[in-house]
Amino acid sequence: MPDKPLTVAYFTMEIGLTSSMPTFAGGLGILAADIMRSCADLAVPAACITVCWQHGYLHQHIHADGTQEYENTPWDPASVLKRLPETVKVSLEGREVTVGAWLYEIVSNGHTVPVYFLDTNLQENTPEDREITSFLYGGDLAMRIRQEAVLGIGGVRMLRALKYGEIGTYHMNEGHAAFLTLELLKEREYSDGNVRKSCAFTTHTPVKAGHDVFDYGLASRVLGDAIPWHIKKIAGEDALSMTHLAMHLSRYTCAVSRIHGQVSRRMFPGESIDAITNGVHHTTWTCPSMQSLFDRYASGWRNDPSVLERTCREFPDDDLWEAHQEAKKALLAYVNERTDQTFDVDTLTIASARRVVPYKRPELLYTNLERLKEVCGGRVQIIHSGNAHPSDPFSQEVIQRMVQRSRTLHDFVKIHYIENYNPDLAKLLVAGTDVWLNTPTRLHEASGTSGMKACVNGVLNLSTLDGWWIEGYGRDPEAGWRIGPLAEALGDAEEDRKVDAEDFYTQLQYEVIPEYYYQERRRWIRRMKRAVGLMGYFNTHRCVHEYLRKAWTPS
Ligand SMILES: *Cc1c(COP(=O)(O)O)cnc(C)c1O
Numbered sequence: 001m002p003d004k005p006l007t008v009a010y011f012t013m014e015i016g017l018t019s020s021m022p023t024f025a026g027g028l029g030i031l032a033a034d035i036m037r038s039c040a041d042l043a044v045p046a047a048c049i050t051v052c053w054q055h056g057y058l059h060q061h062i063h064a065d066g067t068q069e070y071e072n073t074p075w076d077p078a079s080v081l082k083r084l085p086e087t088v089k090v091s092l093e094g095r096e097v098t099v100g101a102w103l104y105e106i107v108s109n110g111h112t113v114p115v116y117f118l119d120t121n122l123q124e125n126t127p128e129d130r131e132i133t134s135f136l137y138g139g140d141l142a143m144r145i146r147q148e149a150v151l152g153i154g155g156v157r158m159l160r161a162l163k164y165g166e167i168g169t170y171h172m173n174e175g176h177a178a179f180l181t182l183e184l185l186k187e188r189e190y191s192d193g194n195v196r197k198s199c200a201f202t203t204h205t206p207v208k209a210g211h212d213v214f215d216y217g218l219a220s221r222v223l224g225d226a227i228p229w230h231i232k233k234i235a236g237e238d239a240l241s242m243t244h245l246a247m248h249l250s251r252y253t254c255a256v257s258r259i260h261g262q263v264s265r266r267m268f269p270g271e272s273i274d275a276i277t278n279g280v281h282h283t284t285w286t287c288p289s290m291q292s293l294f295d296r297y298a299s300g301w302r303n304d305p306s307v308l309e310r311t312c313r314e315f316p317d318d319d320l321w322e323a324h325q326e327a328k329k330a331l332l333a334y335v336n337e338r339t340d341q342t343f344d345v346d347t348l349t350i351a352s353a354r355r356v357v358p359y360k361r362p363e364l365l366y367t368n369l370e371r372l373k374e375v376c377g378g379r380v381q382i383i384h385s386g387n388a389h390p391s392d393p394f395s396q397e398v399i400q401r402m403v404q405r406s407r408t409l410h411d412f413v414k415i416h417y418i419e420n421y422n423p424d425l426a427k428l429l430v431a432g433t434d435v436w437l438n439t440p441t442r443l444h445e446a447s448g449t450s451g452m453k454a455c456v457n458g459v460l461n462l463s464t465l466d467g468w469w470i471e472g473y474g475r476d477p478e479a480g481w482r483i484g485p486l487a488e489a490l491g492d493a494e495e496d497r498k499v500d501a502e503d504f505y506t507q508l509q510y511e512v513i514p515e516y517y518y519q520e521r522r523r524w525i526r527r528m529k530r531a532v533g534l535m536g537y538f539n540t541h542r543c544v545h546e547y548l549r550k551a552w553t554p555s
Contacts, residue, residue, distance in 0.1 A: 003165035007045045008552045010036065011155055011170065011177035013148070014136060015050045015115060017104065019422040021080055022057035022073040023050065023117065025136055026355050027449055028204055030423065031256075031540075032173055034281035034449075035547075036115060038540035040108040041303070044548065047164070049155035049177075051147065052077055052102050052117035056136035060387045062419040066403030070390040077102050081117060087124075088157035092146050093222055097132070098124040099154040101162075116162070118154050145214055145222045148242070152179030153226060156187075169552045172201045172250070175212050175242030181234075181249040182226050190228055192249060200551040201250040203243060203273070206263045206446050207359075212242040247271050252551045256447040257468050263443050276547060277471055278447040279540040282308075285453040287330075287431035289323040290532075308456075309536025312529040320525055324434075324458050331432025335383060339416045341406075343381050347414075348516045350462070351433035353385035353421055356395040359444040362386070363398060365437065366405060367501035375509045376413040379517065383433060385421040426450065431457035435512060438463040439483060439500065441493065455479065456535040458528035462507060464500055472534050479530040481507050 012032040016024035024030065032048070039046040055072040062068050077083075081102035089096045102117040120132040131139075132146050139147075155177070159167065170180055181195055188194040205211055219240045220227050235245040247253050247268065254274040255261040261275030282305040286294065294301045297319070298311040325345060332343045343349070356362050362384070366372065384402055388395035399417065406415035418425060430436065436454035438445075438461065445467035452468060454461060461480035463469045473482050484500040491499075515524050 003163065005045060005166040005168075006047055006164055007168045007548070008039075008171050009047050009049060009155075009159055009164070009167050009169070010039075010173060011049045011151060011180055012173035013051065013151060013176035014053070014056065015048065016057070016423060017106075017115070018080075019424045020075060021104075022055065022075060023053045023136070024056055027447075028174060029056075031278055031449060034279070034284065034540045035543060036106055036113050037108070037281040037284060038279075038544040040106040040111055040113040042541060042544055043109070043111040044113075044544060046113050047159070048113065048115040049151065049158065050115060050117055051133050051136070051151055052081070052119040052121075053136040054121065054134045055138070057422065058387060058390060060420045062399065062403060062417060066400035066417075068388065068396055068399060068419075070387070077117065077119070080104065084116075084162075086158065086161040087122070088154055088161050090149055090154045090157070091224055091226065092129070092132075092149060094224060095126070095129065097129045097146075097150070098122050099150055099158065101158055116155075116158060118150055118158060120150060141214060142218060142222055144212065145219055148176050148212070149179050149223060149226070152177050152181070153183045156180050156183040167198070168554050170199050171547075171551065172199065172246045174202065174204050175246045178242040178246040178249075179223075179226075181245060182223075182228065185228055185249075186226070190230075192230075192234065195249050196251050197555055199246075199250040200252040200254075200547075201246040202254055202256065202276070202551075203246075203264055204256055204446050205243075206260055206267070206444055208267060214240040214242075216240055243268070247273075251555055254551065257471065259443070259467065259470050260446040274550060276543060276550065277468055277538070278449050278452075279538045279543040280449050280452045280456070282456055282535055282539045282541070285427065285430065286456050287323075287327040287427065289326040290431065290457050293319055293323045305539040305541055306536040309533045312533040312536075315529055315532070317522060317525045320458060320528055321521070324528065327428075327431035327457060328434070329432075331383070331428045334428055335416050335418065338418065341410070341414050341416065343383075343414055343416065347381045348379060348435070348513060349381050349383065349433045350435045350437050351383040351385075351429050352437040352439075353383070353418075353426065353429050354438070354450060355421075356386045356388040356398055357392075358394070359441045361439045361441055361497065361500075363401070364439040364497065364501050365504055366402075367497070368505065369405075369409070371505045373409065373412040375505050375513070378412065379513055380508075381414040381416075383416055383418060383429065385418040385425060385429065387421055426453065430454045430459060433459055434516065435460050435462050436480075438469070439504070440464055440466050442466045442484075442496065452535070452538040455531040455538065458532050460524075460527055460531055462504075462512060468538065472538065475537065476530050476534060478527055479534050480527070481511055483507060
């Protein structure tokens with residue numbers, strides 16, 4: 001390859017390009033894939049550096065009693081990716097570990113964004129070192145350091161081996177990639193300023209405990225002299241914080257929504273943290289029937305999704321409704337194949353699907369079962385999906401309870417929990433439901449992107465005001481509904497929970513259900529158009545333009 005310059009080398013621990021490549025765990029990887037797709041569409045000279053995880057996203061099977069099994073998704077990188085001849089070495093615990101790479105190409109309109117999957121599962125390595133790229137987020141802290149060294153240090157060396165020329169910005173998608181700065185320091189005579197001018201960083205984690213922090217003794221043992229003498233000045237006095245390292249060696253740091261920017265600035269006082277609100281890749285997440293509607297009435301939307309904002313009000317009501325009903329039928333057919341209940345296309349459908357973790361409060365809607373029965377009484381059907389972590393028994397019990405409730409509440413509201421949430425299933429869900437429900441604890445959802453995927457399909461969000469929905473609802477309150485007060489009005493966690501649950505029932509009873517069944521359909525359809533309109537903003541083309549302007553323009 002000749003001396004090819006890059007605007008951005010985008011480093012990410014995970015990427016979720018397809019359901020068949022389980023090299024991701026959740027939203028972070030899905031976002032990385034969407035941003036890279038937009039780079040390809042917009043012909044941005046970009047390359048992505050990630051890791052070829054043997055085991056990332058797990059396959060979930062749910063038994064009739066609600067207990068679950070999680071299995072590794074078997075996949076063969078050689079069947080999807082191209083093995084590259086280049087290898088590099090990274091020194092770990094004094095051993096020279098060989099790192100290879102696989103190539104995946106995202107091609108759009110003749111422009112290619114290469115995605116390099118780094119891999120230590122090579123003959124040259126010891127059996128232990130071959131395991132470094134086995135389990136995404138698996139293993140102990142020493143393993144995590146090895147993995148992050150392969151990504152950061154190995155990644156920079158791989159770019160050199162691939163003979164890339166000038167690289168405008170090394171982008172760290174979350175702190176996992178921050179060791180890339182150590183390699184750049186070594187290349188640039190340990191000048192912080194020289195490294196800082198080439199780096200940018202996105203933080204994704206609004207909770208302190210979610211940030212990687214390593215003991216200096218351990219880090220030195222694993223990384224040896226890759227750790228520079230002044231590490232404590234740049235990565236923290238007490239321990240090596242990947243977030244501090246990334247922030248202190250970046251000329252630009254951002255959070256992933258405006259509220260997350262505020263939360264991050266509070267969490268890291270004195271740091272300069274901007275915000276670029278996430279988006280989703282519009283053509284990837286729009287269902288086929290909506291795509292064909294947009295092709296007819298929103299000409300140009302594929303190249304420029306902001307067209308949707310200007311054209312959505314002109315969509316003919318019947319066409320929009322028909323396009324939605326088609327997506328709904330596809331989802332309900334999928335559900336009905338998997339349950340002995342019959343979900344029907346004329347019943348208001350609410351879907352709530354995401355990783356099962358406490359802060360997302362997946363059971364909020366079941367806080368008061370009597371109230372739920374009274375409100376829903378035969379007029380609502382609910383679809384859930386989402387994986388728990390295999391070593392998190394509490395979240396697995398949440399799923400079990402939700403499965404069991406589908407039996408006890410059967411006469412009042414149909415509920416089905418679809419097993420094995422993944423991007424393909426997400427596509428069906430975000431397009432085929434009528435309402436997308438999200439109930440995170442305020443200030444805990446950095447952005448969230450599934451609600452944006454719902455919007456582009458004319459599906460209405462019903463969500464607590466957190467992450468992106470503060471901005472979405474703020475731009476157009478007709479595009480859905482909010483649950484509970486604004487993020488600023490924070491009280492005690494249990495108290496908040498009660499208030500939000502009560503407000504959820506109220507919204508459902510007095511807003512959502514009447515609008516769906518008893519008012520003119522035009523009103524609902526008007527909201528659907530407004531939801532599609534939001535996609536003019538919450539797409540990754542806008543994100544990439546914003547990144548180019550704020551993060552990827554070297555100073
Ligand atoms: C979009 C998506 C996510 C992220 O959605 P959230 O809004 O953060 O819940 C996670 N997993 C899959 C499979 C997705 O498609």
